[in-house]
Amino acid sequence: MAAKKASTTSPKAAKTTRAIAVDAPPLKSWSDLIGHDSLITGLTAAIRQGRLGGSLLFVGPNGVGKTSAAILLTQTLLCERSTARDMAPCGECPSCVQVRVGTHPDFIQVRKPDDKTLIPLELLIGPVDARLQEGFCHDVHLRPMQAQRKVAILHDADFLNEEGANCLLKTLEEPPANALIILIGSSEQRQLPTIRSRCQVLRFQTPPGEAGRALLRKQLDHYQSQHEDESLPTMSDDALDAAIELSAGDMHVAARLARGGGEQIREALWNQLAAPVPDPTAIVRLINGHLDSISKDVPKRRAALRDVFSIAVQHYRRQLRSDASSGKYDPATHRRLDRTLRTFREIDRSANLGTLVDCYASDLTLAATGDRGAIC
Template structure:
């Protein structure tokens, strides 16, 4: 069974084009030069911050046979570099969570039941390289490994083949099992700030625009506000900066600012925004809900900061913030959006965290 891989990813053509993360670049370069780059790496950080771009640049650096990897200068012209950029290199393994699944299936990692350990990510990592001397294996969406799936990886991560580099990509260390974290060298990515943050956000805005339509001109102030609202999630920040959620923001904040938000009006506000994005496309509707929750998170954080400055604790704001953060996890687990929105609106009104077990 062929393991599902993500579509080709547009990433910088060289390390010089990578926006931000100079320290991570320097650490990788030093580790390669000293032959101390770990065989199992864990990249964590907010979505859109550059983890995948860095992983693919590392793959291109290692697999390019024209320039030595220690130079950190993949040529970008040889067949190896071209195949990495097209996601067709036989020594580059990429797997991710299928879009119709809430978790990474076991068969992606260790093959189907009838061919256990004869196919899948763990099996492919141990095969000899087909073109060069190294292999690079990237597991996207590491946040969506359940305990059984993570356990399947443990032996491979603890004793990776000497000719392979394994990279797991997730959003935070806390979402990875301790057994995974202990077997990987962790590299933490943060959202660039200042000019670098704006440049990266403009890059995301250009990807949102159609191929023949230039991205709209956006002021630095709008970009900075979008990054703050999105709490470093550059994918959400790009949608906020593009204006996709600006019209609904005022209506939502009017309800969130009320001592007792009206659950009917909150739900109606959210449903109206999601319907304006798409009636049926689930991915667009989930993205829209993420945007609105990012606005709510910053609103409640602001209320908590304001209360703290007066030496007080705003318990209701804290519980509403916690409930909003749970929505992100419920979105990731493909909860029914209509039910999720209605429950969320009711819980905001009651100012309860609504801990309903593992889903939250």
């Protein structure tokens, strides 16, 4: 019965799960994956010893190599000129090229659309008129068309709603024998425990020192290759380190800060936040002015707002460390950090960014007294 179903697919189903644009620096070999030597060693051993599970969960800060590693692992498994045990995909055979551009018939991908706050259910199990006949969970069970196995990557796993996560869980509970499923998220805590327990978890970290700077330079070079009309400033090691610190290790944020004058917005925002009682009007004006200078496009403004709140989080964390070293403790600082972190988590769920910023700025003032009445 399963074989008969696996012998057919539909163009519509393929369209929903393949040939998506993934913005990640391409890797030619595993040696290009910066700062993750122990992870590569573990993957290599698992493949050569036949211990690679059917479901993997890649977690870690954005931009540290999770997506690039997932694409390279797919090439490693599907390459026509080398075996997976070699851990050396050629990058030139038809399969490697098709994986790189997202058109391999046995390579499935789903990501959150830019204009959505969550992964739509139809991308997982098909539209209402074709439930369980299309989508990620359906396509991964189809028989491979070209290779010996299928690889399915679910990007943005942090953005599954409860119904979508439960649909995925059913697939993980009964995984196809000839497929590898890779989930990519920012942290284990943002995944359902039942999903975590059914995956091998690979933890990616922001590499320290020169490796971290090299990784950020690679992100900037990748951006430059796609935007040749823009000229990026030469970044000193200190400037790169500052961008990484401000971003809390998120290389996507660090790259945007490095490109978009992160020093200026950091200095201006920190000056506002350092006031005993922050001026909400000035903070709203500063943040909205920064967003306006970036773009009128909502997804880009949302990304820029994440950068702003990364800067705010770093400010309050530095303040708490400074207070601790001098034996002081200001509960208002702790409340403001808590409010900043909660607002950061709400950015991708909020339909109205302006209201989010207004509420946040007002609540910073109330933090001095502990009054939470106006918190949105």
